[in-house]
Amino acid sequence: xxxSLVSFKGINGGIYINIKKGQFNRIREELxxxxxxxxxFFKGANILGIKSEDLSQEQIDEIMDIITCKFQLxxxxxLEDNSKExxxxxxxxxxxxxxxxxxxxxxxxxxYDGNVVIIGDVNPGALIKAKGNIIxxxxxxxxxxxxxxxxxxxxxxxxxxxxxxxxIGAVISRKPDDNTAIxxxxxxxxxxxxxxxxxxxxxxx
Amino acid sequence: MxxxxxxxxxxxxxGVGKTTTTANIGTGLAMLGYKVVVVDTDxxxxxxxxxxxxxxxxxxxxxxxxxxxxxxxxxLIKDKRYEGLYLLPAAQTKDKTAVTPEQMMDLVSKLRExxxxxxxxxxxxxxxxxxxxxxxxxxxFIVTTPEISAVRDADRVIGILEANGIxxxxxxxxxxRYDMVKRGDMMNVDDIVDILAIDLLGIIxxxxxxxxxxxxxxxxxxxxxxxxxxxxxxxxxxITGKEVEFLDLDDHEGKFSKIxxxxxxx
Numbered sequence: 001x002x003x004s005l006v007s008f009k010g011i012n013g014g015i016y017i018n019i020k021k022g023q024f025n026r027i028r029e030e031l032x033x034x035x036x037x038x039x040x041f042f043k044g045a046n047i048l049g050i051k052s053e054d055l056s057q058e059q060i061d062e063i064m065d066i067i068t069c070k071f072q073l074x075x076x077x078x079l080e081d082n083s084k085e086x087x088x089x090x091x092x093x094x095x096x097x098x099x100x101x102x103x104x105x106x107x108x109x110x111x112y113d114g115n116v117v118i119i120g121d122v123n124p125g126a127l128i129k130a131k132g133n134i135i136x137x138x139x140x141x142x143x144x145x146x147x148x149x150x151x152x153x154x155x156x157x158x159x160x161x162x163x164x165x166x167x168i169g170a171v172i173s174r175k176p177d178d179n180t181a182i183x184x185x186x187x188x189x190x191x192x193x194x195x196x197x198x199x200x201x202x203x204x205x
Numbered sequence: 206m207x208x209x210x211x212x213x214x215x216x217x218x219x220g221v222g223k224t225t226t227t228a229n230i231g232t233g234l235a236m237l238g239y240k241v242v243v244v245d246t247d248x249x250x251x252x253x254x255x256x257x258x259x260x261x262x263x264x265x266x267x268x269x270x271x272x273x274x275x276x277x278x279x280x281l282i283k284d285k286r287y288e289g290l291y292l293l294p295a296a297q298t299k300d301k302t303a304v305t306p307e308q309m310m311d312l313v314s315k316l317r318e319x320x321x322x323x324x325x326x327x328x329x330x331x332x333x334x335x336x337x338x339x340x341x342x343x344x345x346f347i348v349t350t351p352e353i354s355a356v357r358d359a360d361r362v363i364g365i366l367e368a369n370g371i372x373x374x375x376x377x378x379x380x381x382r383y384d385m386v387k388r389g390d391m392m393n394v395d396d397i398v399d400i401l402a403i404d405l406l407g408i409i410x411x412x413x414x415x416x417x418x419x420x421x422x423x424x425x426x427x428x429x430x431x432x433x434x435x436x437x438x439x440x441x442x443x444i445t446g447k448e449v450e451f452l453d454l455d456d457h458e459g460k461f462s463k464i465x466x467x468x469x470x471x
Contacts (some may be wrong), residue, residue: 044276107298109298124260127298164261165264172263172264177258177261
């Protein structure tokens with residue numbers, strides 16, 4: 001079997017097309033075949049760019065034409081723009097903080113470009129989104145998403161931490177289905193080895 | 206275009222058991238081996254996810270799918286018990302105007318390609334949310350309880366459905382208490398069918414098991430014993446074209462009281 005020249009790599013927010021060294025005709029054929037086979041998969045997906053070992057700008061342009069015109073995929077921006085790293089909120093140790101002085105109820109959303117402190121409860125069906133940390137001085141039973149722009153060091157802490165779902169950065173974890181024992185201690189959630197872990201922050205109390 | 210059949214569960218009045226019925230019919234059909242999606246159109250007051258015990262899995266919702274923030278497959282939540290059962294949850298942080306009837310029609314036609322049955326849970330009322338819920342439906346099931354107010358609202362809804370081209374809706378009577386019917390304190394099935402003049406699809410007895418299972422997030426139809434579970438199973442069989450006799454609710458007043466009656470009648 002001949003080695004595949006075209007491969008696709010999905011990352012946060014879209015797909016990269018990797019192209020190896022080879023005859024341009026074969027590359028083009030293979031690309032069209034693969035796209036046709038998996039049209040459903042690619043429908044609505046964003047193509048972030050093409051990474052090639054040895055293609056001229058003209059050839060890259062031709063491939064871009066095939067992707068956009070023949071298959072009508074979205075190409076987000078060209079290669080140069082992707083090299084820039086997205087900036088993430090860094091004020092999780094010291095930075096902008098919003099204080100919410102009430103209970104957040106079902107259907108309400110708190111969204112802030114910094115840390116959020118809720119002086120009250122967060123009920124099921126409520127959503128807290130922060131670029132930084134989320135601290136709840138009460139029960140957290142809704143959904144909390146800390147580090148929404150990708151800060152994996154953000155934390156979520158609550159006096160009573162029982163969220164429906166916890167998201168930190170790009171990691172999502174959900175409440176277990178069985179009724180696990182409820183901890184009566186204040187707890188903190190953070191990412192360790194790509195998973196959300198929850199532990200008491202006052203273990204001796 | 207796919208062959209899936211779309212059914213809206215509606216009532217007009219709130220609190221008569223639309224969501225419970227949707228969850229149980231959806232689960233019941235999946236238990237029979239069909240591919241089923243239950244769609245919650247009650248945007249802003251979603252419940253179906255809670256009743257099915259899938260609330261903790263929601264990442265995207267109906268509004269995200271309709272607005273194109275995610276792909277349809279990403280919005281569908283796989284049930285934790287039954288293969289082939291999926292939930293499309295409503296958004297909680299938006300309101301009914303976030304979706305239009307045209308978008309719903311489009312969505313349902315996409316779901317038709319993937320699923321045998323699309324069961325749509327309608328919100329209470331007859332406003333935009335209701336109009337969204339019926340937009341893509343081929344058929345309607347009307348849920349009512351044996352109360353005049355619920356029957357009145359059901360009648361109104363049947364009229365609106367007919368005006369929107371959904372004819373021949375089927376009736377589900379929920380929360381019948383046979384002891385009260387016998388005493389003459391509750392409308393009986395015949396009274397209700399007389400007023401509404403549509404085909405009866407099922408009768409669900411008032412059953413504590415429903416409250417218990419709803420709170421646990423596990424539809425009652427999955428259990429063996431409760432009478433309500435049998436009633437829902439029968440409805441599912443009828444949907445798939447089988448002829449099933451209606452439950453004889455009188456039979457279930459309890460063996461003990463029957464023995465007592467026998468003893469005293471001598």
